[in-house]
Amino acid sequence: VVGGGSGGLACSKEVAVLDFVEPSLKGTKWGLGGTCVNVGCVPKKLMHQAALLGTALRDARKYGWQIPESQTAMAKAVQNHMKSLNWGHRVQLQDKKVKYLNMKGSLVDEHTVRAVDAKGKEMKMSARNIVFAAGGRPKYPTHVPGAEEFGITSDDVFWLNESPKKTLVVGASYVALECAGFLAGIGLDTTVMVRRIALRGFDQQMSGLVTVYMEAHGIKFSWKCTPKRVKKLPSGLLQVTWMDLNTTEEHQDTFNSVLWAVGRAPETKTLNLEKIIVAADEATSVPNIFAIGDIAEGRPELTPTAIKAGRLLARRLVGRSTELMNYENVATTVFTPLEYGCVGLSEEEAERRHGKDQIEVYHAFYKPLEFTVAERDATQCYIKVVCLQEGEQRVLGLHFTGPNAGEVTQGFSLGFQCGLTYEHLRNTVRTHPTCAEELVKLNITKRSGLDATVTGC
Amino acid sequence: MTKYEDVAVHGYEEFCKVVSERKGKDIFAYFSGDKDDQGKSWCPDCVKAEPVVRGELSHLPEGSVFIYCQVGDRPYWKDPNNDFKKNLKLTGVPTLLRYGTPQKLVEEECFKADLVRMLFTED
Numbered sequence: 239v240v241g242g243g244s245g246g247l248a249c250s251k252e253v254a255v256l257d258f259v260e261p262s263l264k265g266t267k268w269g270l271g272g273t274c275v276n277v278g279c280v281p282k283k284l285m286h287q288a289a290l291l292g293t294a295l296r297d298a299r300k301y302g303w304q305i306p307e308s309q310t311a312m313a314k315a316v317q318n319h320m321k322s323l324n325w326g327h328r329v330q331l332q333d334k335k336v337k338y339l340n341m342k343g344s345l346v347d348e349h350t351v352r353a354v355d356a357k358g359k360e361m362k363m364s365a366r367n368i369v370f371a372a373g374g375r376p377k378y379p380t381h382v383p384g385a386e387e388f389g390i391t392s393d394d395v396f397w398l399n400e401s402p403k404k405t406l407v408v409g410a411s412y413v414a415l416e417c418a419g420f421l422a423g424i425g426l427d428t429t430v431m432v433r434r435i436a437l438r439g440f441d442q443q444m445s446g447l448v449t450v451y452m453e454a455h456g457i458k459f460s461w462k463c464t465p466k467r468v469k470k471l472p473s474g475l476l477q478v479t480w481m482d483l484n485t486t487e488e489h490q491d492t493f494n495s496v497l498w499a500v501g502r503a504p505e506t507k508t509l510n511l512e513k514i515i516v517a518a519d520e521a522t523s524v525p526n527i528f529a530i531g532d533i534a535e536g537r538p539e540l541t542p543t544a545i546k547a548g549r550l551l552a553r554r555l556v557g558r559s560t561e562l563m564n565y566e567n568v569a570t571t572v573f574t575p576l577e578y579g580c581v582g583l584s585e586e587e588a589e590r591r592h593g594k595d596q597i598e599v600y601h602a603f604y605k606p607l608e609f610t611v612a613e614r615d616a617t618q619c620y621i622k623v624v625c626l627q628e629g630e631q632r633v634l635g636l637h638f639t640g641p642n643a644g645e646v647t648q649g650f651s652l653g654f655q656c657g658l659t660y661e662h663l664r665n666t667v668r669t670h671p672t673c674a675e676e677l678v679k680l681n682i683t684k685r686s687g688l689d690a691t692v693t694g695c
Numbered sequence: 696m697t698k699y700e701d702v703a704v705h706g707y708e709e710f711c712k713v714v715s716e717r718k719g720k721d722i723f724a725y726f727s728g729d730k731d732d733q734g735k736s737w738c739p740d741c742v743k744a745e746p747v748v749r750g751e752l753s754h755l756p757e758g759s760v761f762i763y764c765q766v767g768d769r770p771y772w773k774d775p776n777n778d779f780k781k782n783l784k785l786t787g788v789p790t791l792l793r794y795g796t797p798q799k800l801v802e803e804e805c806f807k808a809d810l811v812r813m814l815f816t817e818d
Contacts (some may be wrong), residue, residue: 317796321797322797324797325796325797325798325799328813328817329800329804329810329813332809332813333807333810358734575788
């Protein structure tokens with residue numbers, strides 16, 4: 239197995255796994271476990287939690303707690319946790335008798351992998367089956383002078399030894415918004431620069447709620463702007479020149495850090511490959527070579543899908559099962575300051591597939607009870623369930639912005655998997671008082687044009 | 696000529712003193728329940744793990760330090776606020792760890808010679 243991340247580790251059993259982290263341009267490297275453990279899900283969620291706790295401290299004062307103002311040294315604690323996960327994975331592999339090599343793998347022929355360690359020592363390994371799970375890495379906008387030299391990416395932001403201070407985040411993916419979210423949440427001056435739209439591919443109404451909330455909470459957005467160049471000033475600050483695409487005027491500002499979150503590319507170059515296209519069973523054009531996780535084209539780039547695909551592939555390879563990975567109905571959550579969870583289709587996609595007349599959208603603006611005493615603004619807390627118009631009204635897509643969106647979404651995604659209908663929702667008794675219960679209370683349709691703000695219990 | 700330094704300590708204060716005198720060194724520590732006059736520990740897992748750990752000491756890196764630390768008697772260890780649990784975040788004995796890193800083996804993990812060797816030899 240080439241790659242020891244979410245997919246690769248799940249797939250390894252009585253096999254050998256090669257894991258090697260090419261240092262980022264800034265020299266950041268990390269241990270076993272892949273993107274998720276080291277520069278993705280885990281540190282992201284922990285830093286998001288750190289930011290949420292900052293908000294909670296402010297809320298706490300409204301609830302009567304006497305909390306002094308204070309700064310926290312959060313990064314070290316997060317980094318220590320990631321290192322303990324690296325070790326945990328290492329122990330697990332050893333325990334399961336998986337041969338682990340900290341070496342970079344490349345393909346020689348259909349049964350041979352060339353492995354090279356950090357010192358350049360080489361060895362050839364032959365295998366009946368080869369699985370590529372080397373993931374992806376952030377892209378740099380190489381057409382922007384100074385981008386590579388002076389900017390950082392998500393590879394670096396979780397491993398910085400000092401605060402990035404005033405930061406420009408370029409990009410509008412969930413990576414960009416989540417990073418901007420926790421940087422601002424821990425008190426840093428943060429700007430997000432978006433070329434066109436935010437959270438492309440996600441429901442755009444929901445995306446708007448997420449970004450409006452961020453703007454209302456101190457995160458600056460430069461919409462329809464694109465960076466032109468980055469220069470380092472004698473003071474050490476970075477001067478960014480960008481163009482406003484509406485007016486074509488150029489603007490400048492200085493930042494301590496520039497974080498590029500403009501997309502990720504699969505790690506195929508180091509494997510002497512262009513692109514890896516896979517069939518439904520994760521097989522490539524070569525019968526004994528497979529690919530799982532971010533490295534394969536056209537798959538959701540998520541940890542849980544990589545893990546499940548890896549496990550199922552391993553079982554198929556040893557002849558214990560024929561079950562294929564089902565990539566449908568995968569629930570996801572964006573951990574922005576106002577979290578957004580969803581499963582199924584966006585409203586736009588549902589309209590595209592079924593026609594506007596064939597769908598019914600139930601929605602509600604709600605206020606989390608906890609926000610009341612804390613005097614928090616709940617204007618963007620919203621739920622939307624997109625259903626088929628006819629019969630029991632099967633749910634095509636479910637969308638939720640609010641606290642603990644991930645927890646709420648995971649529960650409802652199980653129902654979605656089982657063929658959730660609007661009838662099911664209406665027949666479910668609420669758990670009170672919660673935010674999740676608002677999903678089973680939904681009764682106002684978009685079509686009716688009525689005010690969707692929840693009132694009373 | 697021994698590759699590593701072998702030190703025995705008893706109790707938290709002595710452990711900290713020995714560590715502070717060896718700043719900058721690669722320190723491995725094995726925590727065990729106290730041994731009685733016959734040399735037998737009240738902790739049965741510690742009795743089982745010790746020969747395994749000792750059997751792998753030859754794989755310790757050159758210039759490193761191995762600290763054998765008796766933590767105290769059983770009532771001391773059972774107290775959830777004892778110094779080892781509070782300050783070193785130990786959760787059980789035996790524990791074998793590389794000081795200052797998250798690398799550690801706890802309880803039954805210490806019975807496995809290959810895991811002990813991995814702790815001593817890998818970065």
